[in-house]
Amino acid sequence: MSLTRRILAAAIAVVMLCSLGAAASAETAKPETITFFIDTVFGSMMLDSTFQPVVDAFKEATGITIKFIKPDHSVYYDQLNLAFASGDIPDLMEIGSTNYPTYAANGALWDMTETWENSALRASGVVTDENYVNALKIDGKLYGFPLAMGNGTITYVRQDWLDKLGLAVPSDYDGFVEMLRAFTEDDPDGNGIADTFGITAPGLINGETPYDIYLREFYQDAKPDVYQKEDGLWVDGMQEPQMIEALYRLRDVYQKGYMDVEVITNNTSAAREKFYAGQTGTFNYWAGNWNVTIENNTTKNFPDAVVKPIPPVGGIYIERPPLALAISNACEHPQAVFEYLLSYAYDGAEGQTLFTRGVEGINYVKEGDAYKQLPDPENTEKLFEKVIASPDLVYTSWIDPIKLDDRLLSSKAMFMENRRFDPVPPASQVWIENISEVIPIRKEAIALAVTDENVTPEQAIADYVSQTQPFIDAILAERNAD
Amino acid sequence: MTTAQPAKRTVYRAAKLWKFRYHYLMFLPVFAATFLFFYLPMGGIRFAFFRYTPFQPPSWVGWANFEKLLFQRPAFWTAFNNTLVLSLTNLALSMICSVVLSLLINEIKSRFLKRAMQTIVYLPHFLSWVVVASVFYIILSPGNNPATSGLVNAFLMRFGLVGKPIFFLADSKWWTPVYLFINRWKETGWGTVIFLATLTSISPDLYEAAQIDGAGRWRQCLNVTIPAMMNTFVVVLILNLSKVMNLFESVLVLQNDRVLRATEVLQTYVYHQGIVAQSAEYGYPTAVGLFRSVVACALVVICNTVSKKVNGRGII
Known part of the structure; x- marks a missing residue:
């Protein structure tokens, strides 16, 4: 990463944190814990030990503990529905575009339109392509924040x-x-x-x-x-x-x-x-x-x-429409989840590095001037890929410290030049x-x-x-x- | 005298309860498990009369879900007909094949060969339906060319029995016979367990008497073996009848887009409406499930009643 880019990233991070802190202290109570239902986040990871370094680093930065709940992929929506039916509703959840409108239509999701419109995150300009945010609007209302680009x-x-x-x-x-x-x-x-x-x-x-x-x-x-x-x-x-x-x-x-x-x-x-x-x-x-x-x-x-x-x-x-990170209507502090977690995870700087590449020294390491991925803790034959979003599917100004494979970049570039958005289905x-x-x-x-x-x-x-x-x-x- | 008798009976019952206390203690876990996992979940039946999503409190809709399935959803009736046809044909074949195979195995004189044969025919039962479906998809594959055709099409083509490969599992004419065949391949062996047990319990005296009367093997089978198996046959038939509406996994793993309507059964319809459709509305699928259970129950009661009238025997 060049010196100019680092300074720029650091400046954005400082601005974001200051505005985030000011806004948060003025309007929102900080929750102690955020429960986060995840499916594709962390790839196929199932072990708490894989989540823990990210949980610790986030707690150090914000004082909030994230409790990840990761059901098996094949029963993800069964388990999420069960969580709603039993009243054990998560604060934040990952939802695909087929289920997202259904949840929204049933009043399960918090309307974050106003919060997004007035957020420091939006004002900072870090989100360089708002098409992905707009793609998740249903009848003009935003019930989820894009986890990553939709890809196709x-x-x-x-x-x-x-x-x-x-x-x-x-x-x-x-x-x-x-x-x-x-x-x-x-x-x-x-x-x-x-x-x-x-x-x-x-x-x-x-x-x-x-x-x-x-x-x-x-x-x-x-x-x-x-x-x-x-x-x-x-x-x-x-x-x-x-x-x-x-x-x-x-x-x-x-x-x-x-x-x-x-x-x-x-x-x-x-x-x-x-x-x-x-x-x-x-x-x-x-x-x-x-x-x-x-x-x-x-x-x-x-x-x-x-x-x-x-x-x-x-x-x-x-x-396709992006996967959504949606805050439930049952969440006690939805504003705080948006401001402390989502705004941090997509801040275009250190928060996004944590929620994309993981923790330095555990998931990636600096060697000389370059950064490189470390082995996946659960499968040491593979390199650790991602925490929330894939590094190649970023829609903010975040700069990946790790160089991506040229084949990946050329295929993505060809896709981006020749794609149209598909809308979220109605509900x-x-x-x-x-x-x-x-x-x-x-x-x-x-x-x-x-x-x-x-x-x-x-x-x-x-x-x-x-x-x-x-x-x-x-x-x-x-x-x-x- | 009249007041002393009930008191005496109560004492007798208490004494009996105490005498068999360990039996009851051993029965308790089974009772608890049955109650917890079979009876308690039946409370969910009430959702057939509600509009129910996990996100909002259930709202009472009365018979609306049943009106919908009976009068507004042709797909329900297609699934209902498919279920009856597939299940009853499968049941009939199952009974016939299991009895015939039991009789054949029973004729094997060598104890070792008999045991080996029993083990071989039981084995497919223990394969999961996913594995069985994968194996048959490969065996029956049409392939784009002879080099990639499955065993069956390669054979048919090699000997000129067909002009071009048949996509057995994607052709509605072939799907049902193939499905029934795969079911028999997997389950016939397991179906012989009870019949073989019955056959071994038939008194040899009866065969000796028949032989003295001049009966050959065929006559012994008709006049001794089959009548001795009738009780078991009726019990197995009624027990299997209670499960005829339960077709699910075997159909689901062999379904594909081209034969969806010809293969949809009630259980897969419930699965598609309740889970795959991702509508998160469980009232209607519950109503379909309840309807299915009522029909299954009626079939058992009818069969039991007919059996009692004809044979004087039933299980209820």
Whole structure:
């Protein structure tokens, strides 16, 4: 870190702490403990001993003890719901964009709009991209603070396969399909056996919003969800003409055998494994850190493999709404949680270093002029990745003391140049009750339109409409009532 | 005389209670566990009559959740029909296959081979459904090309029995037969445990008498073995009938987007509505669950009544 940047960071930290302290002493009582329900925070960490250094450092800085509660990822929302049902409600919680509107609509979350608008954090200008904060607003109200950038998926291809086949990175849809054909029919791995296919994915439609985050080359401008158009009108994207076109694109590559025939039974790990195993040369997955993981796992099996992210073909990548850090309505000191914890964790200086990289000497160390990560306390074969937010998904002016992998940065840069935000889905009783009936029928319609040679996209959509119309009508009537 | 009798009976009961005090003491943990884990949670049934989210106090809605499932949700009836068809077919196959396999195992004369066979057929029962589903997904995989096809499709293609691979688990025509087959592969062996125990308890005198009367193996089976198994058969049938509406894990792990409506059963419907939908509204899924339990209970009572009328035997 250069001297100027350090001075700047220190100055911001001093300003933040002074204003934070002044505001806090004037208006808010400092809580002794903050209970914090976490899911992806700390990665897969489960042990208190991993949390403790961060807890100690935060207590030293603010005098407040954080009590982290980390259920297993697979039952995170069951446990969070249970905490609410039993009255043992956490002060602060991490919530994904699918659940966030439901919690907000049920009055479970504290409205932090005014606090954010008037906060020292906002006034300091540390939050350099307020789009992420605004992305979490529901009807103009903010119920959660963005944990990190939302991030999204990007298409990775085997560059070494393209080179062997004498193909360039595709720049349009026809070129993309030609690449998939060559990956399927022209023996890109050169083993003399027809054992590869063009592309795989974890399903034809994502299990949560954004539903069309994978297979972007095929969905393009089609949206398999009820969504709000630019003119403000809510529509069912499944019934728009561009959805039929998207389904024909998907059907075409599936029926020709260029797409993984098992795409509808794949989960994310199955799809990843097929890419690592050299069965396919195209795979759409998370940008950033995953670029490094995908390349490392592929080169373990094929040392000459080169994995490259490519710009979007025929459309644009999608950035999902960020994960939210929400304060519960049952919290005794919501203002203080915002001011002492959130403002500190995103202060662009030492607080953010603590809540991103961890504790110096335990999670990272300075060697000469450079900082480097130390091994993960729970898995010493890996380096410690993060506390709250991934260092590559920062939306403040914070400067990471540790240099990130170039592959990660280039993949992230490509994503950022070619992405649009996906909004937080709406939430109301009508929406919640009806959309759960629509989703399975929608999934089945897409699967049939693409994989069943006896069902055309038009027939699949007609069947979908006949099954879902009352539910869709109820949703649209409410959404378009204003 | 009339007042002395109840007092005498009370003393007798107290004495009996004291005499078997250690038996009751041993029974206590079982009673407590049953009460805690089976009866106490039944209090949750009341939420079928409420709108209930974890975030707000439950609000009374009366029969609204039941009206919704009966009259406004076609997906419920699809799941209900699928549950009955899958469960009852599975039950019938289960009874037939288990009895036939028990009779076959019982015919093995070598004690060692008999034990070995029993162990082999019991083993699949102890595999989790997730493992079983993964194994069958691999075996039945259509693959994009012959090199990546599963065992079954590779065989069918190799011998020209099909023109192109069949995606067994993603084709609604094939899904149900394959599901029933996988169930039989996993559970038939375990289903023989009670029948084999019954077979070993049949008096050899009956077979000797039948032999003296000139009965061959087939006649002995028809006139001795099967009648001796009828009591057990009825008990196992009624006990299994009480579980027919409980299909869940086996269906969930074999479901996929293309066969969702053909495979949705009541338990997976409750799971999708209550957990996956992330609506955090538990009143409606509870109503579906209660409806399912009432139907299961009715099936058991009907079967028990019919059995009593026909055979003079039941379990209740």
